[in-house]
Amino acid sequence: MGTKLLRFKHKGNTYWGVFEKQVHIVEHEAKSLHDILSNGREAIELAKRNERVISEEEITLLSPVTEDSNIFCQGTNYSKHREEAGFTKQKPPYNLLFTKASSTLTSATADIVYPSHIQLLDYEIELGVIIKNNITVPTKITDNNIGDYIDGFVIANDLSARDVQIVEQQWFKGKSYRGFCPVGPYIYLLDKKEIHYLDQLELHLQINGETRQRVITNQLLYKPAETLTEMSEIFNLKTGDLILTGTPGGVCLRLDSEIINMIYDNAITHQDKIDYFIKTQQHNGYLKPGDIMRLEIKSTDGVIDLGVQENKLIQATDKY
Template identity: 30%
Template sequence: MHDSLFSLPEPVTIPVRGETSEYPVGRIFCVGRNYAAHAAEMGHDVDREAPFYFTKSAPNAILSGATVPYPPGTGNYHHEMELAVAIGQPVFRANSAEAWNAVYAYGCALDMTRRDLQIRERNKQRPWDLGKDVENGAVFAPLTRTADWSPDDDKRIHLSVNGEIRQDAKLDELIWKIDEIISHLSGFYHLRPGDLILTGTPAGVGPVVAGDVIDGGIEGLDPIQLTLSDAQ
């Protein structure tokens, strides 16, 4: 074996309701424009040809309840409330039944976005990384195992900033359902435990500033909170 030149941070682990062991964050996949009203507010039509994805780096993940600085390089930092799906077993080219069986747990998540940088790069047909893969920009609440919660269509997903509701929708507004997402994504990646999929955000995304407190929830899951401090 070879000695490493330096040590890397330990992976973030997410608490699981009722479990003493925690879920380590591996890869983070995010589904773009997966609610029709959100696609419309971003100036796009609903696309049922195929889902599309972007990724976030695992070291940029943090846990609910954190206070983090407003990120550098942006003047238009946005909240996006999402349902996170945690993969619990290897799956590749999954059918619908295999996709459902691969899910270990669900949880609330925030996909924080430097919207000005995302739009700037998108308009130049460049990657979105500066806009989406933000330090402290993937926030996770404790997970709930599939035996204790299911993503029924009528479950509410919502987010408020300083107590004011910004996002309020139902999971039946998802364009691509959970099994469809896993089936499609597993045609390109060997999905494995530690992989998390953020399934998209409803309409109502908007800017936050230093000092804001973001609270979100999905009916039946542990809520999520993030506080922004001054930029550093």
């Protein structure tokens, strides 16, 4: 079985821990995910057997992915979501890659501030994979060797301000507000024999108890081995980096050729585009303050369980 690695606060101090019914403290002062994965393996293993434990109720969860990690993302990587976004459902000729700011990272239980000027906030459940070893040269990654490059799995929610992302055509900006990437509750560090579960994980997202997204990862169009191979040909990846593999159908966003043509028409004013876009989207069930997002990822046979992520959206105030 794999290891459930979490990061948390207890009595004002920050710790790494291993979750096994109770929280076993890892005796290592790593400040970052990169550090604990690079230098703290022995301490993680020892934590499973030590007696320095805390009950889950006594801790405050933090994001197990730390802000020194890069967040690399795949877009429109499931057929149904491609159709929602105005594309054909077939696998496209290229992998759509983008990034999110690492300051979006927050915990699996934190309240998420709904920016006051955003009108169309959308959710996106995604399987996150954690990079195991630095990749600094073009590398052929296959189903046979991918266990050398993926360390673990984690739940992520790629929250997206669609009225910025789509109208301004800025994916980075629309997805990079603080708190727009809840991660966790923990990273499931894989035993090498478990890497085949990449194709057997079920993603499930609910809003206020209503199922909105549900899919199994065997439906990914660009799978992790192919994606990491391509990434390695372009840029470096380091231990602890987070790859978001794409969201399935069931988001609030709905695009068609008429909307897309409107957005790209430079003769139309920005305000007219905003007004038109909001009118087309306003009945699609977008998030609002007070909504509760519940995300789960489990293997279809129940062997791997990434826990539960549950975040409430709160209205922005002068405090923020």
